[in-house]
Amino acid sequence: MQQKKLAFIGAGNMSRSIISGLIQSGYDKTRILASNPSTPKLDKLKEEFGIQITQSNDEACQFADAIVLAVKPQMMGDMCTELKQNNDLSGKLFLSIAAGLPVSRLQEMLGGEYPVVRIMPNTPSLLGKGMSGMYADTTVSQDNRTYVDDVMNSVGETVWVEEEDGINGVIAAAGSSPAYFFLFLQAMQEEAINMGFDKAQSRLMVQQAMLGAAEMVCHNPDLELSELRAQVTSKGGTTAAAVNTLIDLDLSDIVSKAMRAAVARAEEMAKQL
Numbered sequence: 001m002q003q004k005k006l007a008f009i010g011a012g013n014m015s016r017s018i019i020s021g022l023i024q025s026g027y028d029k030t031r032i033l034a035s036n037p038s039t040p041k042l043d044k045l046k047e048e049f050g051i052q053i054t055q056s057n058d059e060a061c062q063f064a065d066a067i068v069l070a071v072k073p074q075m076m077g078d079m080c081t082e083l084k085q086n087n088d089l090s091g092k093l094f095l096s097i098a099a100g101l102p103v104s105r106l107q108e109m110l111g112g113e114y115p116v117v118r119i120m121p122n123t124p125s126l127l128g129k130g131m132s133g134m135y136a137d138t139t140v141s142q143d144n145r146t147y148v149d150d151v152m153n154s155v156g157e158t159v160w161v162e163e164e165d166g167i168n169g170v171i172a173a174a175g176s177s178p179a180y181f182f183l184f185l186q187a188m189q190e191e192a193i194n195m196g197f198d199k200a201q202s203r204l205m206v207q208q209a210m211l212g213a214a215e216m217v218c219h220n221p222d223l224e225l226s227e228l229r230a231q232v233t234s235k236g237g238t239t240a241a242a243v244n245t246l247i248d249l250d251l252s253d254i255v256s257k258a259m260r261a262a263v264a265r266a267e268e269m270a271k272q273l
Helices: 013-024 040-049 057-063 073-086 103-110 123-127 142-153 166-175 177-194 199-218 225-231 238-248 251-272
Strands: 006-009 032-035 052-054 066-069 093-096 116-120 130-136 156-160
Touching (some): 006 013, 006 057, 032 040, 040 052, 052 057, 057 073, 066 073, 093 103, 130 166, 142 156, 166 177, 166 251
Parallel strands (some): 006 066, 093 116
Antiparallel strands (some): 116 130
8 A cells, every 4th residue: 555644634433434444454654644623532543543643734734645635514615725725735635525525616625626536435434344435537646546445445345436426326325325224223123122022132133133144245246135135035934924025015116215315415415515
C-alpha cells in the first residue's frame, strides 16, 4: 500500500474505523493525522492508534497528500470554503464519505477540478466487514484509484461504479441494507418471544442463524443464492412452508420497493445539498 500522508477532517466513527483498519494493515501511523473541532475524540484516536491530531483543518490540509472529507454534508460547504481560502489545494487527493454530495458539487465547494473520489461505506466497516462503493471521474489517476482501493479494503470489500448515479444503487444494496437485515431479525426475534422463548434466547437464535447463513454465502461463491436456498428447503418440509409463505406475500416486490425508495431518497438529497 502506498504510504501517502493522509489527513481525516472529522473524527467520527467512520474515520476511526478506517484509521483502525489502516494501522492493522501496517500503515505508518506517523503519516496519519486527524482534525476535529473538539478534543475528546482526537485524544482517544491518539491514545489508541498513535496518530497525529490537530484542531486545525488548515494544519491537516497542509500536512496531507490525501484528505478524507468526513464531516456532515450540511457542514461541507463552510469547511471547504475555509480550506480553499487558506490553503493551496493543488496536488491533493480528496476522499469524500459524505452522503448525497456529487463529485462536481464537491469540486465546486473546493474551488477547482481537484481529484475527488466519492465513497459510500456502510456501518459494518466499524468491524472491518464493510462494503464500500466508490466513484471517480477522469481527474483521478489510476495510481490514486489504487491507493483509495487499498485504503477502503482495510475495512472490508470495495466495488467501483462507472457512472456516479451508481452510488445510489450502492446505497440501496449495501449502504442502507444492514438496517433491512436488522428489521428482519427484529421481526424474527419478536415472533420467537411470542412462541415462548425469552429475549436473550430469541436473539441468540436469530443472530447465530444470520451469521451462519452469511458464512455459507461467503464460503460458497460459486453457488447461486437460489441454489443455497434450495439446498436447505426440503420439498414439503418446514422450511418450504415458511419460504413459500414469504414468496406468496411477494417478498421480492417488497424488497424491490424498499431499495428503490432508498435510491429515490438519495436522488432527492443530492438536489437539496
